[in-house]
Amino acid sequence: MSYFMVEKLVKYFGGLAAVNGVSFEVQKGEIFGLIGPNGSGKTTTFNMISGYHRPTSGRVLFKGREVHRLPTHKICHLGIGRTFQVVKPLGRMTVLDNVIAAAYSRVGTHHKAREEALKAIDFCGLMPVRDVLAKALPIAGRKRLEITRAMATRPELLLLDETAAGLNPSELLSAIDLIQKIRANGTTIIIIEHIMHVIMTISDRIHAINFGQTIAEGTPKEVAANQAVIEAYLGTDYA
Amino acid sequence: MKKNLLPLAVVALIAALPLVLKDNYYLHLMILFLMWVVIGSAWNLIAGYTGQVSFGDAAFFGCGAYTAGLLATHLGVSTWWGLALGGFTAIAVGLPFGWICFRMRGAYFALATLALNEVLRHVATIAEKFTGGMVGILIMPSFMSKVPYYYIALAMAVASLASLQWVVRSKPGYYFVSIREDQDAAESLGIDTHLYKMLSLAYAAFWTGIAGALYMNYMGFIDPHVVFNLHDISIMAILVGIVGGVGTVYGPAVGAFVMVTVQEMFRSGFFGLFKWLGDVSGSASLVKVAEVLTQAHVLGFGILVVLVILVLPNGIVGDWGKIKRGVFRIKPAS
Numbered sequence: 221m222s223y224f225m226v227e228k229l230v231k232y233f234g235g236l237a238a239v240n241g242v243s244f245e246v247q248k249g250e251i252f253g254l255i256g257p258n259g260s261g262k263t264t265t266f267n268m269i270s271g272y273h274r275p276t277s278g279r280v281l282f283k284g285r286e287v288h289r290l291p292t293h294k295i296c297h298l299g300i301g302r303t304f305q306v307v308k309p310l311g312r313m314t315v316l317d318n319v320i321a322a323a324y325s326r327v328g329t330h331h332k333a334r335e336e337a338l339k340a341i342d343f344c345g346l347m348p349v350r351d352v353l354a355k356a357l358p359i360a361g362r363k364r365l366e367i368t369r370a371m372a373t374r375p376e377l378l379l380l381d382e383t384a385a386g387l388n389p390s391e392l393l394s395a396i397d398l399i400q401k402i403r404a405n406g407t408t409i410i411i412i413e414h415i416m417h418v419i420m421t422i423s424d425r426i427h428a429i430n431f432g433q434t435i436a437e438g439t440p441k442e443v444a445a446n447q448a449v450i451e452a453y454l455g456t457d458y459a
Numbered sequence: 460m461k462k463n464l465l466p467l468a469v470v471a472l473i474a475a476l477p478l479v480l481k482d483n484y485y486l487h488l489m490i491l492f493l494m495w496v497v498i499g500s501a502w503n504l505i506a507g508y509t510g511q512v513s514f515g516d517a518a519f520f521g522c523g524a525y526t527a528g529l530l531a532t533h534l535g536v537s538t539w540w541g542l543a544l545g546g547f548t549a550i551a552v553g554l555p556f557g558w559i560c561f562r563m564r565g566a567y568f569a570l571a572t573l574a575l576n577e578v579l580r581h582v583a584t585i586a587e588k589f590t591g592g593m594v595g596i597l598i599m600p601s602f603m604s605k606v607p608y609y610y611i612a613l614a615m616a617v618a619s620l621a622s623l624q625w626v627v628r629s630k631p632g633y634y635f636v637s638i639r640e641d642q643d644a645a646e647s648l649g650i651d652t653h654l655y656k657m658l659s660l661a662y663a664a665f666w667t668g669i670a671g672a673l674y675m676n677y678m679g680f681i682d683p684h685v686v687f688n689l690h691d692i693s694i695m696a697i698l699v700g701i702v703g704g705v706g707t708v709y710g711p712a713v714g715a716f717v718m719v720t721v722q723e724m725f726r727s728g729f730f731g732l733f734k735w736l737g738d739v740s741g742s743a744s745l746v747k748v749a750e751v752l753t754q755a756h757v758l759g760f761g762i763l764v765v766l767v768i769l770v771l772p773n774g775i776v777g778d779w780g781k782i783k784r785g786v787f788r789i790k791p792a793s
Contacts, residue, residue, distance in 0.1 A: 270647065271646075272643070272646075291646075291651070292646035292647060293646050293648075293649045293650055293651045293652070296646075296647060296648060296649035297649050301647070302647050304643070304644065304647070308641045308643060308644035308647075309640075309641075309644075310636070310637050310640035310641055310644060310645075311640055311641075312636075312640060312706075313636060313637070313640060317633065317636075320633060321633040321634065321636075321637045321645075321648055321650070322648040322649070324630045324633055324634070324649075325648060325649030325650070328630070330628070330629065330630070333630070333633075369644075369648060370647070372648075373648055373649055
């Protein structure tokens with residue numbers, strides 16, 4: 221039994237198959253990349269894993285337990301955290317309060333929640349802006365707040381949805397650092413990313429999908445050389 | 460501690476007021492003000508903190524009032540039992556409603572609360588044998604003086620503010636605000652949004668119900684149109700919250716004071732100022748203007764509210780910094 225497994229996942233929106241039979245397995249402690257062109261079903265897959273969508277068919281297993289019928293908040297308590305591609309800061313709360321709200325999922329008292337939150341903020345490097353309102357943060361800060369908040373729920377498995385999109389080169393480097401630091405901390409990561417530099421650098425294995433179906437899986441090198449992947453990204457002329 | 464000094468001073472001042480203020484009219488206004496502190500604060504928790512705007516506070520207000528009234532007419536026990544039980548009746552109505560209607564978000568939920576109040580109003584009107592229908596319920600007041608009611612209302616207002624302050628600084632408080640800011644993000648942080656919305660509704664229903672029971676005791680008469688009233692109760696609750704400051708602990712308390720005062724000013728033609736002006740000047744047209752203005756009190760009231768929302772969108776407490784800057788903007792002489 222693998223640590224985390226997605227089995228023949230299918231999601232229909234009306235007549236459109238957003239995800240159509242995707243299966244993959246993730247080992248404990250790895251960084252698993254999920255790539256594919258726009259609209260290929262990556263975020264829909266994340267939404268099914270984290271309970272925002274019910275799969276039309278198929279299963280999601282976390283440590284041998286079926287989780288795809290559970291509500292989102294229970295999945296969080298089981299230890300699967302996530303960030304959002306379109307960031308969702310709790311705008312009229314400070315950065316610290318955002319993270320405290322997340323930390324309450326693991327601890328009961330305000331004192332402990334604050335302690336936990338400060339730890340997560342320090343870990344992710346948001347200390348200088350902890351008293352700033354979340355809506356006042358620039359995009360890099362908001363992306364980082366997403367990760368900080370997810371970390372405060374103490375996830376064993378973290379789903380990162382395009383956390384590097386929209387960052388400038390120096391911010392990219394620090395984002396890569398942070399992701400590697402999170403993994404070194406013992407958290408397993410599944411990451412969706414369009415920036416090839418990021419995904420190729422940090423992933424142990426990559427799973428590529430297009431039109432909701434698997435087209436390739438393997439190490440970054442294997443996937444980059446894969447015919448179907450090149451076709452999906454660059455068109456048949458370059459394949 | 461220093462932060463609590465101003466509220467404590469205000470409470471002390473209000474507590475001492477009946478010693479000097481013997482006029483029943485002003486005591487009556489103060490009792491209404493204190494009752495609105497309770498209702499406004501309750502509305503503020505569900506709408507201001509949790510972000511689930513309710514247009515149906517009158518439903519819970521009416522539940523509390525009818526609990527008190529019906530206990531007296533059917534079981535012959537004191538209406539004061541309503542103060543203990545009214546809040547729980549309101550919760551009993553609110554929870555099944557919330558369980559179903561919190562599946563809807565935003566304006567749809569608000570519309571459902573509007574419907575809840577209308578349903579209850581019709582039930583109270585139609586079930587004549589049980590509720591007395593349009594005839595209403597009349598009880599003998601327990602006290603001839605207004606002072607006991609004054610202190611009961613004050614105790615309720617203080618208790619409701621203290622409980623609000625406690626709630627918003629605890630885990631549920633953080634969860635309520637998270638739900639308001641982004642329900643999907645809140646879910647991802649392990650927050651059972653449905654459960655916490657229900658808790659928030661139960662809190663609001665409880666305090667609004669108690670305020671309803673107080674109203675029954677104090678006014679001695681209720682009928683479906685008085686307590687299940689959209690304009691006088693539900694909308695007034697919203698205005699108290701908005702004028703004072705949505706999502707601030709003391710906002711609705713300030714809002715209650717302003718709204719009760721303003722409503723009374725319009726209703727009484729600025730406490731008789733227009734009539735007095737007309738009488739003094741002896742001008743018939745001025746008397747007529749005063750008369751028309753007094754009759755159009757709802758309109759004037761509405762215009763004032765529009766102005767407040769335009770100028771102070773976060774309410775008096777929410778925009779306090781802005782008010783201070785505006786009022787004390789005294790530039791040094793050059």
